[in-house]
Amino acid sequence: MLGRGWIRIIDFALLYIMLALGLNIVVGYAGLLDLGYIAFFAVGAYCYALLGSPQLGLHLPFWIVLPLCALLACFFGMLLGAPTLRLRGDNLAIVILGFGEIIRIFLNNLNAPINITNGPQGISMIDPILIGEFSLSDMHELFGLTFPSVHLHYYLFLFFTLLVIVISLRLEDSRIGRAWMAIREDEVAAKAMGINTHNIKLLAFAMGAIFGGLAGGLFAGFQGFVSPESFSLTESITVLRMVVIGGMGNIKGVLLGGILLIVLPEALRHGSGPAQQLLFGKTLIDPESLRLLLFGLALIMVMLWRPAGL
Amino acid sequence: MTTSVKFDINLLELSGVAKHFGGLSALSNISLHIRPREIYGLIGPNGAGKTTLFNILTGLFQADSGRFTFNNTEYSGRCKPHVLAQAGIALTFQNIRLFANMTALENVMVGRHLRTSTGIWGALTRNAAARAEEHAIVQQARDLLSYVGIDRPHNTLAKNLSYGEQRRLEIARALATDTKLLALDEPAAGMNATETEDLKELLLIIRASGITVLLIEHDVKFILGLCDRVAVLNYDKKIAEDIPEKIRCDPAVITAYLGTEPITPAQAGI
DSSP states (O other), X not given: OOOHHHHHHHHXXXXXXXXXXXXXXXXXXXXXXXXXXXXXXXXXXXXXXXXXXXXXXXXXXXXXXXXXXXXXXXXXXXXXXXXXXXXXXXXXHXXXXXXXXXXXXXXXXXXXXXXXXXXXXXXXXXXXXEETTEETTSOEXXXXXXXXXXXXXXXHHHHHHHHHHHHHHHXXXXXXXXXXXXXXXXXXXXXXXXXXXXXXXXXXXXHHHHHHHHHHXXXXXXXXXXXXXXXXXXXXXXHHHHHHHHOTTOHHHHHHHHHHHHHHHHHHHHHHHHHHHHHHSSOOSOHHHHHHHHHHHHHHHHHHHOTTOO | OOTTHHHHSOSEEXXXXXXXXXXXXXXXXXXXXXXXXXXXXXXXXXTSSHHHHHHHHXXXXXXXXXXXXXXXXXXXXXXXXXXXXXXXXXXXXXXOOOOTTSBHHHHHHHHTGGGOXXXXXXXXXXXXXXXXXXXXXXXXXXXXXXXXXXXXXXXXXXXXXXXXHHHHHHHHHHHTTOOSEEEEESTTTTOOHHHHHHHHHHHHHHHHTTOEEEEEXXXXXHHHTTOSEEEEEETTEEEEEEOHHHHHTOHHHHHXXXXXXXXXXXXXXX
């Protein structure tokens, strides 16, 4: 069995896969370059944090908060999409990039005059995910087996990831999915074929945002702590990388991309030290810096040899 | 003659349509009408404004002025392409614009988009209504592919079809929208003699099924041999509109295509 540290990494990988699948709808299906996607993750996470922590003194149950996270993210998606989706390509990317930063800066600064988000310190002591009376943050004995908290979260996240996969697959092979792909392939032709491109693009944005908000809510419940620095531009890029590496618009590719981009850096972190010991007898390069070097190299190789994704 | 009454109602009417791009007048005061079930040709030398007119008809451009009526409804002013597609105008493009990375079948299925209604809920639950609609879409798309004569496996990506097949796939996609007016922008461009002949036959069959056809062409021979009526544009004006036999010997048309005879110094009085 894998150690708890690894299960924790896999938990995060699942969250990222949910995000990547959400972004895949926007970038992969509808072909809209979204560089601020992490903002919806942030909206979901903060929604969960504010409704289930001592910060505002609210402690709503998990099954109410999580749908609210998704809905709020969806609302923000529409709010952002309605005026900006008239733009195309690079222009759209820049506006969304700006939106992502605005959300983060708001979270960073909404501690005055009224303290809502607790600023850069973030919100801590977030309620654990409770299903009925069953808390996912405690260790449980079931059927004679011990289930630590990370394992329980693993099953919950796996359930939601599978749900997101099923939704993605069903959307892909539907009237809506075809309309998204038509817009990606040729927007002018899609318009001429009678597709109301603005509404269909907005729908893609909203669906992507819902997945982002969902993942955000789960993240907050799992982590027990959120702060604005988790939602920087780098995170948006990481999720985008997963979609691009795996192959845009391809669910299997996105899954592979998500797993690779989370597991590979960790494997390199744990593996490069011992490997150097074995080869040279001593650690020549700090594993921490070597890992980023190797990781970057791997990405460049993928882009050179498989530019359309794995 | 009560049956001919319907024939007198025009499917499409343009009056006084003008379009400028900056200081350049692309179309000025263009008026024409297209009757139901006719094959109407629009010809003219390069830069005469054919494609501009075409783009106005399909909502991709907005006319600066003039009236535009289709099927007894006025669409002057700002009108979005999907509204015109809904009204029954479908088109194929001069430089083929298929959904390249989708299959031939999917391309035609996209054409059914505006006549179907499954939304997110139907797509997620795959309820009986959604399944039935999807089944119908696939069936209609298959029928249309064989109707236009694409006998390749239907899961061939559009970009891997031959040039002639891509042209025909575009027509199938346009027909999938249940169009009343099929507008084709230079459909014969780049085709060899047999492909052109096949296209001609296909267009006649389409017209026989009750669809009005608007052809924009460069190839004068092709259009004069096929159309019921032809309009000729030169620079930004309509210089002639008649049956092909008369267009063929219209002096203004001949001048537009071949130029005037050079004036000799003697004629000029030097």
